[in-house]
Amino acid sequence: MPELPEVETIKRDLEKAINNKNIVEVCVFKPKIIKEPDIAKFKRILTGARFLKVARRGKLLILKIQARNKQVLFLTIHLRMSGQLVFGAKSPSSRLCFKLSDKKYLSYNDQRLLGEVRLVHDWRKLKLICAMGPEPLDKTFTREKFQKRIAERTGKVKAVLLDQKFIAGLGNIYAAEVLFHSRINPMRQINTLDNSEIGGLFRNIKKILNNAIICRGTSFSDYRDGKGNRGDFFKKLSVYGRAGQACRRCKNEIERIKLGGRGTYFCGRCQR
DNA sequence: CAATCAACCTGGGTGC
């Protein structure tokens, strides 16, 4: 479900909502999503702990916490396909729920149970984080670095964009949108891109992710922000989910194919 | 190796 703009939106919402609040009670409804061997210990450590900060790396949410014994820990949450982290009321689809000191609830909802919650001393040591590519919106992620990374890769351009080791945070929606705006066919081998195509791809990654954050993400079906609301970027989608509809640029029919097991949308006339 | 596929899950939609 959530890609970088959605996770960033949740991060910003939660930062305002839960910072400096204490956890009064921890309810675990589906232990499966908690990737810790001892659920009782997980609950024990978190009960009475305080939220200090919310951060994001790629699609991973990182909640900095201080336990009762003053030890600093990190609750990491990967929402995968259908996870939601919502502040406010209790939810019937809740899998894990924190009752906070202001009597409100922070609820982790996840219809498909594919999400992962961990409690760690150092989030930087997580395998997922160690393997993760650069943050696309970071100032240190330059066109030169992007070009260099492309030069050492092979395979279809869309598959590379989806690879979190190549770049962190792009998913199926934004990879499709970035390729449309860059006028590159998703099936192109990445080593056939010329300099101007690489430049366009680089600029569009930053531009589209930034625009999507401004719109508070894309709610296609079940994405919700930290307050339980939908995101507005779906109104701006050019290709994702638009199979059979007219290309906004050339009026050709948008195609849908399967690439790397994922639904892939593109305009066969605009994207070469 | 690159590409494909199944697995992890639940639930909504569609067509017979």
Added chain:
DNA sequence: TGCACCCAGGTTGATT
């Protein structure tokens, strides 16, 4: 109504 598919913002590991 029922049933048998197909689909879904992700990731990983096995196989060809």
